[in-house]
Each structure stands twice: as structure tokens, then as C-alpha cells.
Amino acid sequence: MIRSSEDIIIRTVSRILVPFIQLFALYVIAHGHYSPGGGFQGGVILGASLVLLLITYGPSDTRRHISGKSVAVFSSLGVLIYSGIGFICLLLLGNYLDYGKLSGILHVTPAEARSLGILGIEIGVGFTVMAIMFSIFFDISSGGKPPEDEKE
């Protein structure tokens, strides 16, 4: 089980760096269509910031910010966004994930609708990847024991 590190240097530096890392991850997600990156890479960077929080502040502090319930909600919310956009395209008489058909309900030209549709897909992928990366690291590091048992 990872203990929270009592070292003040590492704690302070990671507290300073984590918000900037998350901001950069949001930039990578939002600029996925014309620079390297996208939903998966941005999600991995978001997950890495949470992992940095976990190895610095320990599992109990991190669990206070990101509970098991919110990990489950985020991982399924991403899948819901992805498949929801796909099914809306099906309902508008297009193929699955045919973003051009979204122009009817968004009131934009089909080209802009394609760009917005890809952005929505990438936000969904980012949510799921972040939650799953954090969940994998947390479960492996705690050795299968839930953190409540560790306190006693």
C-alpha cells in the first residue's frame, strides 16, 4: 500500500504542478483535431496527474477527492457520450457516428457539425480513459484491499 509521503518538497511541488498538468491535458483534448493528441492522449495525461496526486498524498487523501463512485460515474459517462452521439446520428437517418447529420439540430453547416461531433467524441473518450487509468493504478497499488481496512 502506498503511504502518503511526509516529504515537504515533493508535496509542495506536486501541489503546484497538478493544476497546470490538468490544464495542459484539457488543451490536448480540445486541440485534438489539428495538433498531435486527442481524447486518448489527453485522458492519459489527466490520469497521470491523478496518479501523481496518489503517489504523493497517499490513498486516503486521494479517495476524498476522487471516490470509487465518481470513478464509476466518469468511466460510464464517457461511454454514454460516445454512444449517445452515435445513436443521435442514427436517429437523424445517418450512419452510426455520421456527424454530418448533426447539422440539423445544431443549426450549423455540415462541415462545422463534423468538427463539433469529433470534439464531443474526444471529450467522451477522455473521461473514460482518465477514470480507467486511475482505477487501474489505484487497484494495483492497494493490492486488492479496500482502503477502509488499511486504517485499522
Add this chain to the structure above:
Amino acid sequence: MSTFFLAIGLGLCILVFFVLYRVVFGPGVFNRIAAISAIGTKTLIILLIMGFVYGRVEMFVDISLVYALLNFIGVLAVSKFLEMEKEL
């Protein structure tokens, strides 16, 4: 100027090979981690120089930033793991 960048990049690659000696033969885990961290910083500069040589810096600078970030988190995680290994 492009020739200068190529020369700098080539020199950094040769230095990476020298540090690789410490990774392969270095006694103990800690020497290897220190050497890997040194290789990571050199790779960051090599990536940026590749961007300048290819003329697409605005693309490579993002990759280089992510590389620096993951190098930092990886070194912290490995040192934490080795500390934990001792306590068990």
C-alpha cells in the same frame, strides 16, 4: 543553421549511448534510475531539435512537454516503489 541543429542532435545521441552504459552495467537499481532520468532529459532536447530540423516545431513541442511530464512522474513512482519494497 539547420546543419548546426543536426550536429547538436547527433552529439546528444552519442551522449545518450554513453549514458546507456550506466543503464546496462550500472551496479544496482538506483544507478539505473538516475541514468534513465538523464537519458529522458536528453531525449526532450533531441525531440525539440527534430522539430526544428523538420520545420514543424509547433507539433513537436507538445510531444516534448508530455515526455518531460511522464519522465518526472515515472521517476517519482519508481523511487516510491523502491522505498515501499524495503518496508515490506
Add this chain to the structure above:
Amino acid sequence: MTSGAVILSTIFMLGGIFFFTTATIGILRFPDFFTRLHATGKGDTLAVLLCLIGLAIYEGFSLTALKIVFIAVFMALAQPTATHAISKAALRVGVQPWMKGEKEDDSSI
């Protein structure tokens, strides 16, 4: 692109390469783990900062140069912290520092 900026960035990059070379010699030639970390921790940080400043000067005034400066700030914060974490872990695990007169260490830790 003025020639003054090119000369300035060339000087910075050559300084960076010089400190990278000294750090590499240090990590190859010093006798034990802590002295090697001393060489690579300080030398690599300074070398990375010099190289990044040189590249930012060559790039000029743009968003890319701002990102390069951001990488420089990040490295100036992160690299000493990583060095500190490794050395503290090594002290906790029990790596013995090298004393004058001993032979070069070949500990198994």
C-alpha cells in the same frame, strides 16, 4: 530573424551541450551512486535550461516560444524534485555513501 539572435542562441546551445557532456562524464567516472546523482542532477538541469532558452530565442516571439519557456519552468521545478526523491529513497533503503580511500562501490542494491 536578426543575426544577433542567432549568435545568442548558438552560444546558449553550445553551453548546454558543454554541460551535458560534463554531466555524462560525471555519471560515467564518479565512484558511487550519490556522487553520480550529484553530477547528473545539477549538470543536466542547467544544460536543459540553457538549451531550451537557446531554442526559444531562435524561435522568436510566438506561441511555440511560450511553450518552450513553459517546458523550461517545468524542468526547473521537476528535475531537482526527482533527484531529491531518488536520493531520499536510496538513503532510506540503505545505500552506503562512498568514503575516501575505499574502492569504487559495486553494491547490489
